[in-house]
Amino acid sequence: MNTPRSGSPSSADHLDRKVFADYLVRTRWFGGKGRSFEVTDIRVLAELPGRLDDSPHVLDHLVEVTYAAAGDEAGRSPDVELYQVPLALYEHPQGRLDHAFIGWWEDPTLGWVHAYDAVHDREAMACLLRSFDAAAAGELPEGPLAFRRLPGHDLDTTAHSTLFSGEQSNSSVAFGEDSLMKLFRKVTPGVNPDIEIHRALTEVGSDHVAALYGWLEVETAANADGIAQPVMQLAMLQQFFRTATDGWDLALASVRGLLGSPELHATDSGGDFAPEATRLGEAVADVHRLLAEHFPTETRGPEATVALAATMSERLDRALAVVPDLAAHADRLRGIFGRVAELGGLQVQRIHGDLHLGQTLRTSKGWKIVDFEGEPAKQLAERTLPDSPWRDVAGMLRSFDYAPRSVEHSQASGESDAELAELRRMRAGEWANRNRNHFIVAYGGDLTVEQRVLLDAYVADKAVYETVYEARNRPGWLSIPLEAIAQIGA
Ligand SMILES: Nc1ncnc2c1ncn2[C@@H]1O[C@H](COP(=O)(O)OP(=O)(O)O)[C@@H](O)[C@H]1O
Numbered sequence: 012m013n014t015p016r017s018g019s020p021s022s023a024d025h026l027d028r029k030v031f032a033d034y035l036v037r038t039r040w041f042g043g044k045g046r047s048f049e050v051t052d053i054r055v056l057a058e059l060p061g062r063l064d065d066s067p068h069v070l071d072h073l074v075e076v077t078y079a080a081a082g083d084e085a086g087r088s089p090d091v092e093l094y095q096v097p098l099a100l101y102e103h104p105q106g107r108l109d110h111a112f113i114g115w116w117e118d119p120t121l122g123w124v125h126a127y128d129a130v131h132d133r134e135a136m137a138c139l140l141r142s143f144d145a146a147a148a149g150e151l152p153e154g155p156l157a158f159r160r161l162p163g164h165d166l167d168t169t170a171h172s173t174l175f176s177g178e179q180s181n182s183s184v185a186f187g188e189d190s191l192m193k194l195f196r197k198v199t200p201g202v203n204p205d206i207e208i209h210r211a212l213t214e215v216g217s218d219h220v221a222a223l224y225g226w227l228e229v230e231t232a233a234n235a236d237g238i239a240q241p242v243m244q245l246a247m248l249q250q251f252f253r254t255a256t257d258g259w260d261l262a263l264a265s266v267r268g269l270l271g272s273p274e275l276h277a278t279d280s281g282g283d284f285a286p287e288a289t290r291l292g293e294a295v296a297d298v299h300r301l302l303a304e305h306f307p308t309e310t311r312g313p314e315a316t317v318a319l320a321a322t323m324s325e326r327l328d329r330a331l332a333v334v335p336d337l338a339a340h341a342d343r344l345r346g347i348f349g350r351v352a353e354l355g356g357l358q359v360q361r362i363h364g365d366l367h368l369g370q371t372l373r374t375s376k377g378w379k380i381v382d383f384e385g386e387p388a389k390q391l392a393e394r395t396l397p398d399s400p401w402r403d404v405a406g407m408l409r410s411f412d413y414a415p416r417s418v419e420h421s422q423a424s425g426e427s428d429a430e431l432a433e434l435r436r437m438r439a440g441e442w443a444n445r446n447r448n449h450f451i452v453a454y455g456g457d458l459t460v461e462q463r464v465l466l467d468a469y470v471a472d473k474a475v476y477e478t479v480y481e482a483r484n485r486p487g488w489l490s491i492p493l494e495a496i497a498q499i500g501a
């Protein structure tokens with residue numbers, strides 16, 4: 012339990028920057044891990060409405076992080092990032108929230124407060140949900156926070172909140188089995204692509220995404236010249252899939268089943284994933300079709316493929332600085348990227364941008380695709396640009412490679428029988444090939460030579476991205492994309 016003591020942040024520095032910096036590095040969603048940074052500003056956005064007598068005060072905060080050196084693996088991250096940290100403020104320590112404790116200080120109006128990350132707190136999350144509900148009824152007081160609602164669903168405001176344990180780039184909170192709120196952590200002025208795409212696909216009744224119920228946004232202050240700035244979107248509320256199983260978990264179960272009886276081929280194994288890979292291919296194709304119908308598309312000339320090849324090579328150059336083991340494969344990878352430069356053009360449209368099995372959910376009503384935010388390391392402006400749908404296809408193909416490798420990786424140390432280990436490795440390869448093929452056939456069938464060149468390059472590019480992602484977030488898994496890269500085009 013945390014109690015005030017001398018040496019704690021005082022009212023003078025109010026919200027101590029070091030306290031927030033220490034908290035950020037403990038979270039899964041902080042994107043600056045492995046980089047040298049300091050917290051340079053902490054801004055109070057607003058207090059959440061929807062407070063009852065026994066609720067905590069919930070103050071949404073933006074924490075500004077400044078990095079010592081510019082650039083990440085994509086070389087495009089700004090030096091400054093903003094992270095959203097809503098605080099639930101209590102007069103007395105809350106033992107049940109010890110794991111979410113951020114700090115204590117003397118608040119100018121509330122007195123001594125104990126601050127907790129509000130997404131962990133049911134009382135705080137209930138305030139948020141009530142505010143969405145009040146917005147729909149037109150009962151929300153004027154304030155800087157705008158709770159937007161789409162028609163078609165009555166929220167269950169009595170539902171208790173549960174924070175998803177696998178917090179990833181953001182924080183997702185389920186309200187009973189009724190709705191799911193995703194609170195964005197790294198926020199940027201402008202329209203959030205996850206909200207934008209969910210809204211468009213909800214309005215056309217797509218079967219493959221969760222219906223969007225609403226979102227929370229705030230107007231940002233005018234710039235130094237008095238020019239109004241775009242809104243900043245902070246959270247989205249969507250349909251909760253009660254019967255959902257994560258595509259990644261399903262794939263792992265299938266691989267484990269196969270490797271548990273390696274005498275069987277994937278075709279004969281009870282947990283064959285191929286029918287699901289087929290349905291997934293159809294679902295992704297359908298989402299791409301709708302995105303092409305409802306967002307701009309463009310046919311670009313030879314300069315686009317030349318630029319794409321250069322971008323892939325540049326990403327490799329930057330990745331080499333983070334993952335020196337890539338050097339052994341650099342020439343081969345550059346050869347794969349170089350072939351893209353000769354393709355003579357590119358068809359682009361809105362895409363998912365960071366598609367993998369963990370972004371898919373198998374429900375009783377088929378496959379759903381989630382998280383249209385794009386690659387978290389890229390800047391917002393880049394993530395909303397039209398891109399090639401083959402980037403998404405490549406993301407899925409990489410995931411079909413990751414699943415068996417990650418199972419092998421977790422079992423490898425325990426295997427003393429070399430023959431059995433080899434048989435398992437063979438089965439793992441079969442699993443990946445079989446599901447990649449089923450997915451591709453269902454997505455679009457026969458690929459032209461040009462499409463194959465493009466797809467191979469996107470697969471290699473994604474694997475390079477993954478080496479940096481793993482080096483920074485899960486160093487124990489770095490060998491997974493590295494082993495794949497050793498085989499790409501070899
Ligand atoms: N509509 C939904 N219903 C049920 N679970 C969902 C829904 N949307 C996402 N999820 C689950 O929440 C997890 C996190 O969602 P995601 O959008 O990928 O968040 P992040 O941006 O943090 O990666 C997903 O892996 C998925 O298991």
Ligand SMILES: O=P(O)(O)O[C@H]1O[C@H](CO)[C@@H](O[C@H]2O[C@H](CO)[C@@H](O)[C@H](O)[C@H]2O)[C@H](O)[C@H]1O
Binds near residue numbers: 367382385406409410
């Ligand atoms: O889900 P996010 O948008 O935060 O995506 C990031 O994290 C993913 C891991 O959670 C990472 O995906 C990589 O690991 C997956 C297995 O955990 C695998 O299925 C993917 O193929 C692989 O790329 C993703 O790259 C990263 O952007």
